[in-house]
Amino acid sequence: MPELPEVEVTRRGLAPFVVGRTVETVAVREARLRWPVPRDLGASMEGKRVEQLERRGKYLLWRFEHGTLISHLGMSGVWRVWPRAAVPEPQRHDHVDIVLASHLIRLTDPRRFGALLWHRAEEGPLASHALLAGLGIEPFDPRFDGPLLHRETRRRSAAIKQVLLAGDIVVGVGNIYASEALFRAGIHPRVSAHRLGHERCVRLAAAVREVLAEAIGVGGSTLRDFVSAAGDEGYFMLEAKVYERVGLPCRRCSAPIRRIVQGQRATYYCPRCQR
DNA sequence: AGCTGGTCCTGATGGC
DNA sequence: TGCCATCAGGACCAGC
Numbered sequence: 001m002p003e004l005p006e007v008e009v010t011r012r013g014l015a016p017f018v019v020g021r022t023v024e025t026v027a028v029r030e031a032r033l034r035w036p037v038p039r040d041l042g043a044s045m046e047g048k049r050v051e052q053l054e055r056r057g058k059y060l061l062w063r064f065e066h067g068t069l070i071s072h073l074g075m076s077g078v079w080r081v082w083p084r085a086a087v088p089e090p091q092r093h094d095h096v097d098i099v100l101a102s103h104l105i106r107l108t109d110p111r112r113f114g115a116l117l118w119h120r121a122e123e124g125p126l127a128s129h130a131l132l133a134g135l136g137i138e139p140f141d142p143r144f145d146g147p148l149l150h151r152e153t154r155r156r157s158a159a160i161k162q163v164l165l166a167g168d169i170v171v172g173v174g175n176i177y178a179s180e181a182l183f184r185a186g187i188h189p190r191v192s193a194h195r196l197g198h199e200r201c202v203r204l205a206a207a208v209r210e211v212l213a214e215a216i217g218v219g220g221s222t223l224r225d226f227v228s229a230a231g232d233e234g235y236f237m238l239e240a241k242v243y244e245r246v247g248l249p250c251r252r253c254s255a256p257i258r259r260i261v262q263g264q265r266a267t268y269y270c271p272r273c274q275r
Numbered sequence: 276a277g278c279t280g281g282t283c284c285t286g287a288t289g290g291c
Numbered sequence: 292t293g294c295c296a297t298c299a300g301g302a303c304c305a306g307c
Contacts, residue, residue: 001280034282034303058281075280076305093305111304113281131283157289158298166298167282175280263299265280 002073004139004172004212006236007058009219010079015053017081017103018062022049027097029090034074034115037096044118045069045098057135057171067120070131074113080106136169139209144170146202153193153201160196161189162263164208173208176243177215179268181207183242188274189260189267214238242268 002010026042038044044067052063060079062069071079082088082104090097093110107116119129126132136152137144152169153160161182164173173181182189184207187200196204215238237243241251245268246259255272 003281072282074282074304110306111280113304115282155296156298162298165281264301 001075001174001176002058002077003174003177003215004055004058005177005215005219007055007060007073007172008216009236010073011053011055011060014060014079014081014105017100018050018105019053020049020051021100022047023098023100025097025099027099028095029097030093030095033095033109033112034072035117037116038118041069041096041116041118044120056132056138057167058174059132061126063126065121067118068126070115070117070119070129071107072115072131074109074111074115076111077107077109077114080108082106134168136167136171139170139172139212144205144209146198146205149205150196150198150201153196156193158193159190159262160187160193160204161267163193165263165265170205170208172212175265175267176237176240177208177211179243180238180241181211183268183270183274184211186274189262189269211238240268242270244268 023045026045028037028039028041031037031039045064048064048066050062051065054061054063058072060071060073062071084099084102084104087104091108094106094108096107096116098105107114115131117131119126137148149169153163156163161178163169164178164181165175167173179189181204185200185204187196187204215236218238219236242257245257247256249255250257250270250273253270253272255270257268258271260267260269
């Protein structure tokens, strides 16, 4: 399940092969994703140079002068890089190939929760795109801190776990790292967001940043294998303190970790360390 | 077979 | 009454 760290590691892995390169051809062979991949994607990109590869939340943005390829990995999406001399036969869940001079970049997404859309520059600023406009602040933006989190949660009565996941205050916190960040901050996942005091918001903001940064570090250590990653290990995870550890002893206090369901999603926490 | 999950969408609810 | 922000639930999928 790609969370922000996976997307960021993907961005760093792809960038050397993509930025400053010109797209030769695009093949859309399985257009069914969350929304149909535009058939004329090739016409939009072929012969054009990728200026930058950026990330906003969990969206990966291929910036061209005249537009942007907006990509989301959903639940199971992976971008892989192949030398053109060694490209394997397309498989069932291979959706799109982007062919550059020396490498081919392939999007695979079995569950099809991902997205691949084209935004023309003349439509207006990318940040105003419907998918991006409502996103919260980046966790590594220096403006994201405890006071901001405190201010933004005053009107939110929902559980803090679900407010983190909503992504309209801070982006990039998925189901795994929401549990992990709350454990690190010592906050019970069911606490109403607006009940959190200033001090606890300071701790939670720091925990979110730390957990995500450490996870990027873990994924970053695999970057040297990014091209033709033979192991197909698209995802990675920080050593979980609570995630999927129901019944196991808390690594800090040994109390059994609990599993609850919030918004139809699993949450894990330590009943003694988190209040 | 039934359960899982990230995000968008829709429709309901709440506050003013 | 109306509006806006927030909230809850449903839908989308293949793989186990």
